[in-house]
Amino acid sequence: MAPHRKPRPARTRAGIRTPALATAALTSVALLSQSANAAPSADDKPSLEEVEKKVDDLYRQAESATENYNSVKEKTTKQKKKVDALLDDVAERTEKLNQAREQLGSFAAAQYRTGAASPDAASLLLADNPQDYFDQNQLMDRLTDRQKGAVDDYITQQAEATEQRQKATESLEQLTESQNTLKSSKAKVQAKLAEARELLSQLTAEEKARLAAIEQRKQEEADRKAEELARQQAAAQAAQSSQQTQEAQQETSTATAPETNTSTTTTVEDSTYASKAAKALTFAREQIGKPYVWGATGPGSYDCSGLTQAAWKAAGVDLPRTTYDQVNAGTTVSLANAKPGDLIFFYDNIGHVGLYIGNGMMIHAPKPGTYVREESVFYDGESSIHSVVRPA
Incomplete structure (x- = not known):
């Protein structure tokens, strides 16, 4: 770089775990x-x-x-x-x-x-x-x-x-x-x-090595944020469970006539969703290591929305083909309330999607030249997350 040229900071993609994958960011x-x-x-x-x-x-x-x-x-x-x-x-x-x-x-x-x-x-x-x-x-x-x-x-x-x-x-x-x-x-x-x-x-070998080091630091930061999100979600879940237990005890002690138990209904709905999500996640994990190929819907390769569509189809839920339609195929929730199986969408143009697995991590097909893998939802920075959708 010439002496008069000052480096400009840039928002970059994180979450690439190996030098070979890091070169895709060069x-x-x-x-x-x-x-x-x-x-x-x-x-x-x-x-x-x-x-x-x-x-x-x-x-x-x-x-x-x-x-x-x-x-x-x-x-x-x-x-x-x-x-x-x-x-x-x-x-x-x-x-x-x-x-x-x-x-x-x-x-x-x-x-x-x-x-x-x-x-x-x-x-x-x-x-x-x-x-x-x-x-x-x-x-x-x-x-x-x-x-x-x-x-x-x-x-x-x-x-x-x-x-x-x-x-x-x-x-x-x-x-x-x-x-x-x-x-x-x-x-x-x-x-x-x-x-x-x-x-x-x-690219030169030196440039590849330097960028690999940068990517490693970004990966560490993305993992740190994932761990922080996991702690927040665990704390929120513990507080919710404690509240539900107290409400159930109060209802038991004061009940004088049969009535609808809202907490029980919610628990049943959560259980149904968790069962479907488990099937979707099982399918997604079985695809780890398969290559990203644009336009692909499996079984040998996937693009991002092709993977999420196939995963939820394995759970008996039909999702639309593209990210633009999948983002409207469910209930929007906050990232703090994300559950395993939820769809995580990225960027203002909703150009990417992954399948949340919990603890701040997801399974996704990242981009050309990469493979289906587990990765922090913060792989490209917190600001890149567009929304979270629960599809069933």
Whole structure:
């Protein structure tokens, strides 16, 4: 770093336990040192903090783009199913329309043979739009009730088939648009990851070692905060248990008539949630060590929301696919009241999610280049936590 350049402090990601994982927080100098009016030089080399922040931003942008990709992919899948259903319906209605047309043709042929209808009436029965003949030629009174019913049926089938064809056309257009957006979202993720890999490839061994030491200190601070949260939660739980015991004793001594026991109801609800959460956590622990892959929902790899969705599905609870929807799929609680199984969301854009396991720790799929693991909920600083949601 040049003597005139003062390092700028930066908010950085913490919680990476090994030097190999710590390198994911590094970056090189190329893209930070250039400006629109000056060529890069050795004096433009950024500080290590700036280096770390650049790759952090790239991975966070990639993770946010991944959630957008997941959302569009889910929409595209649903749209394709809708299009397939509409096309099937159009085919069925077209068949009914052809059958109605054939029936009109048989009536017309019979009328010709018997002379019961004029050529105009025959034209009515064979027309693409018989109703036009009604309006123009006043031929309704020449038809039998059965023939009138056949014409009405044909007109109905024709209108419904036309409507469904229009819907299918519009849905196909929407599907094409969604598929194009999907390709664009995928390209954005790949571009961010490629940029990060390119920057990381330019790091020196010395820079990697220095940043590994920084990451270690951040990990220690994150673990310290997790322990502090665990102590606070344990104290709050002990106080709550003591209060419930006192309330139960008072109710027992003063009860004169049957009435609803609120504390008992709450205990049952807590027990039900704990049972489901235990299943979700068991599943999540079994995934530890599997790689983060953007857009993945298992079983061999996961992204962050893919992991939480799969974990709660193992407990019989269906969560939406993306972090943006999962954050609304339950009851919001405070971090101090978080229970094992709760979802911990991160960043203002709700770009990341983990599964709380208690004691200030969570299981999550952190980012590209890492693996599903246990980590402090403060892995990227306390301010990065967006909200806590209880999904069941």
